[in-house]
Amino acid sequence: MVDLEFLVQSLRVIVPLLYGIVAAGYVAEFYKNRDRHFSWTTFFFIAGVCFHFLLLVVLFLEQNRLPYDTAFRGLLFIAFIASILFFGMDHFLGEIRYGAFLFPVIFIITGVSAAYLNQGMPLPVRLHSFYFVMHATLLFLAYSCFLLSFVISCMYLLQHRQIKSHRLGGLFKRLPPLSDMDESVMRVDALGLGLLILGIATGFLWMEMVVGIPARISVKIGLSSLVLITYLTEHLLRIGKGWNGQRACLISIIGFAFVLVTLLAGRHGY
Amino acid sequence: MDTKPNDSGKHVVLLGMNHSCSKAELRDRLLFTGQKLEAGLQKISQDPELLESLILSTCNRVEMYAVVRDPAAGRRRLLGFLSDFHGVPVEEFEQHLYFYHCEKAAEHFFNVIASLDSMVIGETQILGQVKDAYRTAVEMGNTGTILNKLFHIGIEAGKRVRAETKISDGVLSISSAAVDLAKKILGDLSARTSMVIGAGEMSTLTAKHLAAAGIKKMYFANRTIENAQPLAEQFGGSALLLDEKEAVLPECDIIISSTCSPHFILTPDQIKKVMAQRKHRALFCIDIAAPRDIHPDVGRIRNVFLFTIDDLSQVVSENSKARAHEIGKAGTIIAEELGKYYAWFRSQKVLPTLVSLRRQFEAIMDEELARYDSQMNALPESSRRLIRQITTSLTNKFLNNPSKILKEVASEDDGGVYARTVAAVFDLKVENDE
Numbered sequence: 231m232v233d234l235e236f237l238v239q240s241l242r243v244i245v246p247l248l249y250g251i252v253a254a255g256y257v258a259e260f261y262k263n264r265d266r267h268f269s270w271t272t273f274f275f276i277a278g279v280c281f282h283f284l285l286l287v288v289l290f291l292e293q294n295r296l297p298y299d300t301a302f303r304g305l306l307f308i309a310f311i312a313s314i315l316f317f318g319m320d321h322f323l324g325e326i327r328y329g330a331f332l333f334p335v336i337f338i339i340t341g342v343s344a345a346y347l348n349q350g351m352p353l354p355v356r357l358h359s360f361y362f363v364m365h366a367t368l369l370f371l372a373y374s375c376f377l378l379s380f381v382i383s384c385m386y387l388l389q390h391r392q393i394k395s396h397r398l399g400g401l402f403k404r405l406p407p408l409s410d411m412d413e414s415v416m417r418v419d420a421l422g423l424g425l426l427i428l429g430i431a432t433g434f435l436w437m438e439m440v441v442g443i444p445a446r447i448s449v450k451i452g453l454s455s456l457v458l459i460t461y462l463t464e465h466l467l468r469i470g471k472g473w474n475g476q477r478a479c480l481i482s483i484i485g486f487a488f489v490l491v492t493l494l495a496g497r498h499g500y
Numbered sequence: 501m502d503t504k505p506n507d508s509g510k511h512v513v514l515l516g517m518n519h520s521c522s523k524a525e526l527r528d529r530l531l532f533t534g535q536k537l538e539a540g541l542q543k544i545s546q547d548p549e550l551l552e553s554l555i556l557s558t559c560n561r562v563e564m565y566a567v568v569r570d571p572a573a574g575r576r577r578l579l580g581f582l583s584d585f586h587g588v589p590v591e592e593f594e595q596h597l598y599f600y601h602c603e604k605a606a607e608h609f610f611n612v613i614a615s616l617d618s619m620v621i622g623e624t625q626i627l628g629q630v631k632d633a634y635r636t637a638v639e640m641g642n643t644g645t646i647l648n649k650l651f652h653i654g655i656e657a658g659k660r661v662r663a664e665t666k667i668s669d670g671v672l673s674i675s676s677a678a679v680d681l682a683k684k685i686l687g688d689l690s691a692r693t694s695m696v697i698g699a700g701e702m703s704t705l706t707a708k709h710l711a712a713a714g715i716k717k718m719y720f721a722n723r724t725i726e727n728a729q730p731l732a733e734q735f736g737g738s739a740l741l742l743d744e745k746e747a748v749l750p751e752c753d754i755i756i757s758s759t760c761s762p763h764f765i766l767t768p769d770q771i772k773k774v775m776a777q778r779k780h781r782a783l784f785c786i787d788i789a790a791p792r793d794i795h796p797d798v799g800r801i802r803n804v805f806l807f808t809i810d811d812l813s814q815v816v817s818e819n820s821k822a823r824a825h826e827i828g829k830a831g832t833i834i835a836e837e838l839g840k841y842y843a844w845f846r847s848q849k850v851l852p853t854l855v856s857l858r859r860q861f862e863a864i865m866d867e868e869l870a871r872y873d874s875q876m877n878a879l880p881e882s883s884r885r886l887i888r889q890i891t892t893s894l895t896n897k898f899l900n901n902p903s904k905i906l907k908e909v910a911s912e913d914d915g916g917v918y919a920r921t922v923a924a925v926f927d928l929k930v931e932n933d934e
Contacts, residue, residue, distance in 0.1 A: 393685060394799075396811050398818075407687035409782060472779035475803050 234292045241285040242344035248278035249309075249340050253333035260330030263404050271329075279317070282310045282340070289347075296363060298370055301494050306343040309336045311374030319378075319414065327406050328414075332381045361436035368429030369454075373489050375422030376461070379415045380486035383479035386411040390476050412475050415482055416468065423461045430454060453492035460485035509569050510551065510646060510848075514605040515578040515597060516563030519619045522596035530586050530593065532557035537633075540585055541640040549577050552644040554637040554651070556612075558629045559705070560619050565609065567646045571601040606650060606841055610834045613658035615667070620674075620816055622667040622823050627658045649844055657837035664833060667826040675705040677815045678756070678786050678807070679713050685784045685805050686753050693717040695752040696737075697745065698759035699727050703788055706756050711735045719752065721745040723759075746770070750777035756786045757793035765793040771801055786812070850910040853919040854903050856928040861895045 255271025286307065289297035298304040313336060320326050389405040392398060405411075433454075464481040467473035473481075517527060532540045532555050544553045544564070552567035564582070568574030579597070583590045600608050611617045615626050634651045637643045643651070662668050679689075686692055694715055696703045699722055707718060718737030721744070722728035728739035740748065742765075749755070749770075757765055766785070775783065785806045787794040792808065799806030869876070869891060876884050902922070909918045923930050 389684070393681075393805055396807065396814070398681070398815050402684065405684075407684050409685065409687040412782075413687075472776075472781070474780060475782060477802070 234288055237288045238285070238292060238347070241281055241288060242347050245278065245282050245285055246337060246341040246344050248274055248281060249333060249337040252278050252329070253337045256326075256329035256333050260327055260404050275313070275317075275329075279310070279313050282306075282313065286310060296366065298366060302343040302346040304370055304373075304493060305339050306347070307370050308374045308377055309339040309343070311371055312336060312377045315374060315378050315418070323410075323414070325406060325410065325414065327404065328378070328382055328385070331385050332378065335377070335381055359436055361432050361439060365429055365432040365436050368425050368432060372422045372425035372429055373493065375418045375425065376457075376482075376486050376489050379418040379422065379482045382411050382414050382418070383482040383486075386415065386479045387476065387483075390479075408475065412478065415479055416474070419461055419464060419478075419482055419485075423458075423465060426454075426458055426461065430458060449495075450492065453488060453495070457485060457488045457492055460488055510567050511569070511571050511574070511601050512565065512605045512646060512650060513568050513571050513574040513578070513599070513601040514563060514565050514608060515575060515582070515599050516556075516561060517593070517596045517598065518561040518563075518617065521598065522593070526593055526596060527560075527562055529588050530562045530582060532562065537636060538640060540581075541637060541642050543585060544581055545640065545642045547577055547581065549573055552647045553642045554633060554647055556630060556633040558626065561612070561617075563612070565605070565647060565650075567644065574601070575599050603838075603842065606838060606845075607834075609650065609654055610657050610838055613654045614661040614830050614834055615658075616827060616830060616834075621827065624662065624668050627655070627662070630658065631655060646845070646848075650841060653837055653841045653844070657834055660833045660837065661830045665826045665829040667823055667830050674809065674812045674816055675709045677812050678706050679709040681805075681807065681812075681815070682710070682754050682784050683713065685782055689716075690714040691716050692753040693719070693751050694754035694756065695719040695721060695745065695748065696731065697721045697742065697755065697757040697765060697793065698789065699731055703756045703758040704731060706786065706788075707731065707735050707737075710754065715754075717751075719745075719748055746774075749774045753782070754784045754786070755794075756788065758788040759793055761789070761793060762791060764795045765789075766798060767795050768797040768801060771798045771804060775801060775804065847907040847910045849916055850906045850919040850922075852930045853923050853928060854906060856930050857902070857922065857926060858895075858899055860926060860928060861899055865891050865895050 251274045252271055255269070255274060259269065259271060286297045289303065293299075298307040312332065316328060316332055319328060385405055386408060388401060389408055389411065392402040392405070393408070460481060464473070464478055464485065467481070468478055517530070519527075537555060537557060540555055541553065544550055544555070544566075547553075549568060549570075550566045551569070554565040556563040556565070562582075564578050566574055566578060568577070579590055579594065582588075582593075598608075608617070613627060613630050615621060615623050618626055630651070634643070634655070637647070682692075683689060689710065692715055694707070694710055694717070696707050696718065699720070707720075710718065718732075718735050720728040720731040720735075720737055720739050721742050722739070723742050725739055725741055728741075731737070732739035742759075755766070759765055771783070771785075780803045782803045782805065785794050785798060785804060786808075787806065788809045794806060796806070798804055869888065876887065879887075906918060906922060910916075919930075922928070
C-alpha cells in the first residue's frame with residue numbers, strides 16, 4: 231500500500247524545487263536573450279508539471295475530494311493550470327519568454343501553498359455536488375488565466391515604460407513585442423472571463439438546485455462580482471473605446487489583485 | 501613601415517570623402533551609381549597617369565583608389581576627374597576630401613573594409629560593397645597587380661575581422677534600429693502598413709529595411725508626386741501627395757517623416773484624430789527631419805511611440821559602445837593583414853631584378869643547349885627532351901634560393917640595396933616596368 235502521507239510530504243518539497251529550477255532556467259535563457267524551445271529547462275518543466283499533477287492526484291486520493299478545498303490548495307491548482315497554459319502558449323504562439331516572469335511566480339505560489347498544505351475541513355454534504363465541482367473548477371481555471379495575464383501585463387508595462395522613455399537597454403531587447411503581449415493578455419483574459427462567467431453561473435445553479443436558496447450577497451459573491459466587473463470592463467473598453475495596451479494591462483493587474491483577495495479573504499456565508 | 505620606395509616607382513593613392521567629413525547632399529552629387537560607375541571607370545582608365553584605378557561608392561563614402569607614379573600628380577588627376585565627371589566645381593568639395601598615399605592609403609582601406617571607418621562600426625554591408633566595387637573594376641580592366649593584391653588581402657582581412665571578433669554582433673544602423681524598434685512595438689510587420697513622408701536618404705533606407713522585414717503596404721507621400729513615384733515603384737508601394745496623407749494615415753502603423761518643411765507636418769490634434777479612428781492601436785512615428793516634422797507632444801499621446809533621429813542615434817551609439825572592446829581585436833587582425841600586404845608590396849621592389857635574373861639564366865641555358873645542338877640532334881627525341889628538362893630543373897634550383905632570399909630581404913628597408921647588388925654582380929639589365 232502506497233503511503234499517501236509520505237508521498238504528499240515528498241511532493242510538496244519536490245514540486246516547488248523543480249519549479250525553482252525551471253524559473254532559474256527560464257530567467258537564464260531570458261538573460262542570454264535566447265529562444266530555445268527545447269533545453270534542460272524544458273525537461274525540468276515537464277518533470278515539474280508531472281510531479282505537480284501527481285501531487286494533486288495524491289491530494290485527491292488522500293481525501294477523496296477535489297484538491298482545492300482550501301485557498302492554498304486552490305493556489306496550487308491555479309499554478310498547475312497556469313503552467314499548462316504556458317505550455318500551450320509556448321507550443322502554439324511560440325512565446326517562451328513569459329516563462330522568465332511566470333515561473334518565479336509559480337515557484338513562490340507552489341512554495342507557499344506547499345508550506346500551508348494543511349488538511350482541509352471535511353466538506354459539508356451539499357458541497358459534494360456536480361454543480362459545486364463545476365463551479366469551483368471553472369473558477370480556478372479562470373483564475374489561472376488571470377494569473378498568466380497578470381504576469382504578461384506586468385511584462386507589457388515594463389516594456390511600455392522602456393520604449394516610452396526611450397531607455398532601450400537590456401530589458402527592452404529581451405522582452406517580447408508590445409503588440410504580442412497585448413494580444414496575449416486579451417486572449418487569456420477573454421478565456422478567463424468566459425470561464426469566470428460559467429463558474430459564477432454554475433455557482434448560482436448549485437445554490438438554487440442543491441442548497442435550495444436563492445443567491446444572496448456575501449463577501450465572496452461581492453468580491454467575485456468585482457472580479458467579473460473588472461475583466462468585463464477591460465473587454466468592453468477594449469472593444470468600445472480602444473482601451474488596449476497600457477490601460478488594458480493596468481485593469482488586468484487590478485483584476486488579479488481582486489482575484490487574490492477573493493481567493494484568500496472571501497468566504498461564502500453558508 | 502615604408503611601402504613607398506618601389507624600383508618601379510608605383511604608389512597607391514586614395515582620394516575620397518565619407519560621412520564624417522561631408523554632408524549627404526554633397527556626397528549624393530558625387531556618387532557613382534549604376535551606369536555612372538562603369539562610365540566613371542571607363543573614363544578614369546583612359547588617364548595614362550592612373551596606372552590602375554577603382555571606385556568605391558556607397559551611401560556613406562565616395563573613394564577612388566589608384567596606382568600612380570607621382571602621388572601629387574595623381575591627386576590632381578583624381579580631383580579633376582571627379583569634378584569633370586560630375587560637373588561639380590572643385591572648390592565646392594575639395595575641402596571635404598581626404599587624400600592618402602602608400603601605407604596610409606592601405607591602412608585606411610583596411611579600416612574601411614573592417615567597418616572601423618563606417619558610420620556604424622561593425623556593419624556588414626561594406627564588405628559586400630567593396631567586393632562589388634572590386635569586381636566591377638576587374639571586369640572593366642581597371643585593376644592591375646597592386647590593386648588586385650591590396651583588395652585580395654583587404655577582403656581577407658575584412659572576413660577575418662567579422663569571423664574572429666564580435667564586432668558585428670547585434671550591430672545596428674539607424675535605419676535598422678528603427679525597424680528593430682518597430683518590431684518591438686508592433687511585432688510581426690507582415691500585416692502592417694507604413695507611410696514615408698518626404699524622400700530623404702534616411703527614410704529611403706528605413707523603407708528599404710521595412711521592405712526587407714516584409715511590411716505589407718507602404719505609402720510614399722511627397723509635395724510632388726514625381727518625387728514619391730520612384731520610391732513607390734522601388735518598394736512596390738503607393739505614391740500620394742502630402743495633402744492626401746490624412747486619408748490613409750489611420751491605416752498606417754508606422755510613419756517615417758523626413759521633409760524639409762519649416763513647420764510641423766504632424767500635430768498632436770491630427771494624430772489624436774488618427775488614433776481615435778484606428779481605435780488607439782499602437783502607432784510608431786519616426787521623425788528624421790531637421791527641423792522636426794512631428795510635434796514632440798505627439799509622443800505623449802496614448803499608444804503613440806515617437807522617436808527622433810537623435811533617439812535612434814543614441815540607440816546605435818549605445819549598441820556601438822558594447823562592441824567597442826572588439827575594435828582592438830579587429831586592429832590586431834588589420835595589422836597582421838597589412839603586414840602581409842606590406843611584405844608583398846616591398847617584395848615588388850626586387851621583382852624586376854628577379855625577372856632579369858631568370859631571363860639571364862634561361863638565356864645561358866638556351867645558349868649552351870644551342871652550342872651542343874649538332875650532338876643533340878644525333879640523340880633520340882626522348883633523350884633530347886630529358887636533357888632540356890634537366891637543364892630547366894637545374895636553372896630553377898639555382899634560382900630558387902636566391903629568389904626566396906631576395907624577396908625576404910626586400911621586405912626590409914635596405915631591400916633595394918640587395919637588388920642592386922644582385923643586378924651588379926650578374927650584370928643584369930633591369931626593366932622597371934616588368
